[in-house]
């Protein structure tokens with residue numbers, strides 16, 4: 001566990017969302033064949049994946065935070081913990097100053113509704129047997145946000161808000177294009193009146209021209225509904241365009257966080273530099289990750305010290321031995337690298 005600070009940006013008004021030392025482990029138990037192999041002396045053990053490792057993060061009301069990192073670094077898992085899809089193994093999630101897991105009854109339900117998640121693949125997250133009216137309206141009715149008699153008007157208004165023709169509400173998901181389906185997914189999330197959206201690769205499956213439209217929709221909704229976003233994306237161009245602040249994860253840990261412009265102009269952490277350096281500046285808006293040299297280590301058996309040290313061109317003996325804390329290196333800028341302590 002790192003000695004990460006409770007906040008990863010300067011103190012402000014109560015953040016809408018705060019993660020304090022959040023970790024999430026997945027344990028893959030031995031199957032029957034492995035257990036038999038153990039009887040013969042194989043010495044196999046349960047596999048523990050430390051998907052999120054002691055992450056502390058605060059998000060201000062109305063902020064758009066981009067969450068970036070290579071595949072498997074724990075972005076989706078962190079997003080799911082925020083949205084309450086996965087419970088944290090340790091640490092706490094606070095929404096508007098209240099610890100979410102400590103809430104009971106209606107307060108717990110309200111907090112759960114206030115944070116909604118928008119997934120990458122709308123087709124698999126929309127029930128193909130339900131009409132759009134029910135996909136969008138059901139949860140709002142169940143949670144008493146709208147009466148059963150008013151649901152048609154409510155769904156119509158919500159569809160209009162996301163740029164869909166309300167007369168489509170009798171149709172099924174397969175009757176829509178990919179971009180329209182993603183708008184249905186957004187309408188479903190908006191129907192329960194959230195304040196915080198976790199967008200997990202929410203435009204990654206769409207054609208580029210449609211991506212731009214959906215991103216514009218997210219930004220319009222931000223203004224109209226005062227939404228806050230945690231925006232998970234592989235696409236650095238999208239993150240740069242959308243985010244006020246960027247958080248870089250590596251093997252379950254936050255290694256750097258900074259206001260977007262500062263991070264893209266002068267990345268501090270060698271991992272962030274490796275992600276950005278090789279992208280010619282003009283190309284940045286078009287390109288996804290450049291592959292960082294070296295293999296991504298396994299989260300089951302991560303490197304000691306700084307997880308990035310085996311791939312880091314500047315690594316010293318200290319980097320292999322000691323985990324660097326996430327430290328404030330300039331106002332609002334945090335980085336977890338021993339190099340910031342000097343040679």
Ligand SMILES: Nc1ncnc2c1ncn2[C@@H]1O[C@H](COP(=O)(O)OP(=O)(O)OP(=O)(O)O)[C@@H](O)[C@H]1O
Nearest residue numbers: 026049051069070071072073074075076077078299
């Ligand atoms: N339900 C699960 N059970 C077991 N392991 C999991 C589970 N979900 C994620 N993991 C593991 O946790 C680690 C982090 O995965 P996660 O999906 O959060 O990463 P990611 O950064 O979102 O990757 P990607 O960009 O590929 O989606 C990976 O090693 C993954 O295999």
